[in-house]
Amino acid sequence: MPKNTDTPPASASPEAQRLGRPLSGWRLKAYTIIFEADTRAGRAFDLGLIALVLFSVLVVMLESVAAIDARFGELFNVVEYLLTAIFTLEYLLRLACVRHPWRYARSFYGVVDLLAVLPTYLALLVPELYALVDVRVLRLLRVFRVLKLSAYVAEYAMLAQALRASARKIQVFISVVLMVVVIMGTVMYVVEGPANGFTSIPASIYWAITTMTTVGFGDITPKTDLGRAIASCMMLLGWGVLAVPTGIVTAEMTAARRDRPATTRSCHACLSEGHLPEARFCRDCGAALPPYQRE
Incomplete structure (x- = not known):
């Protein structure tokens, strides 16, 4: 098992060192799933979020069509509240599973995550805005969710x-x-x-x-x-x-x-990082590593 030190290992990614990768427990498991895409669970999490982001943007677009909104407006509201709850839970989990949550909150993706949920809460908490401006100006800000896609595709970086x-x-x-x-x-x-x-x-x-x-x-x-x-x-x-x-x-x-440097991998068994592409077994626990995915 990896040694329980006070600092992330030197092989950890720059993002892991900046945000503070957890050392053990449920926070480490959550961090591996949410922030690392080279594990099976991490890939599934990223693909699920991409699908939800695209679906939420599609809902915003359909709501802008008067005929569709008149027929399915109530359904769109329910879907929007559900999606907002999911994205809010994701945002809170990201803050909870890093050792420096304020750094993540101030980062580009942290701000994007906040903008993805903030408009819906503003429309609920400040109903007086309906009398001042078209409420759809606030609701259309939900298209910022599409920026979340850049966090899950390496080509964006x-x-x-x-x-x-x-x-x-x-x-x-x-x-x-x-x-x-x-x-x-x-x-x-x-x-x-x-x-x-x-x-x-x-x-x-x-x-x-x-x-x-x-x-x-x-x-x-x-x-x-x-x-x-x-x-x-x-x-x-x-x-x-x-x-x-x-x-x-x-x-x-x-x-x-x-x-670009060679991509390193994480061990699915002990969650240690920094294994080279040609490595077949984990240097810490000896478990077989997943196949290296070439770009």
Whole structure:
């Protein structure tokens, strides 16, 4: 059995060390199921939560359809209260099974978990809000539950890492694009003028942005031959502009996947962590390890 020390083992994940992985008892079992997805129970828990999150968001969407809500409104209310109770219990269990609950409560996923249940309680506890604003504004905040999905898919973490690594490059790219649209918007204001709908430089910059991004609402269009030639160049330039951020993020995701450390596993028998992918037996209790799942 793992030694009962005051600190998590060095092989524990950064999240386990930050939140404080329990050392023994029911809290350790609950932590293994709720926070660790490499066990059979942990995978089942995550899949069940994903299904509940998607179902709850579907209920919110159906409630926004007047004909469906008029027919099944009472059923939707019962389902919503039941789902809120389940998500509340999950949130309380997460706080109870870590040794530093305040750290989890202040984390991104802790805030998301709170937002997943808070709107329903606000609508119950503050009925006066019905007279001030449409109550559906509060109830629609339940779509924050969809953010809970990112806690159960490793690719979300990889995407976030790639976006952080790409932040400076994308900022430089956006600054160049802004300079281009400001210059081209000003040029189009001079070329077309208020008579052709380019009433001001900000309005012309708006046209340049919609043209550069290939959106083209059509509310402002050039009328002169020179203006149409400039617009054609900007449309062609927009194709290349759209591809640049995608290439930057894709390159960073490839680098993150290449540099990602090997996934470690947990023993189902003694719950010790840090076993390498090639390990077949637990180094602490000798039990057979589950097969390594390659990404």
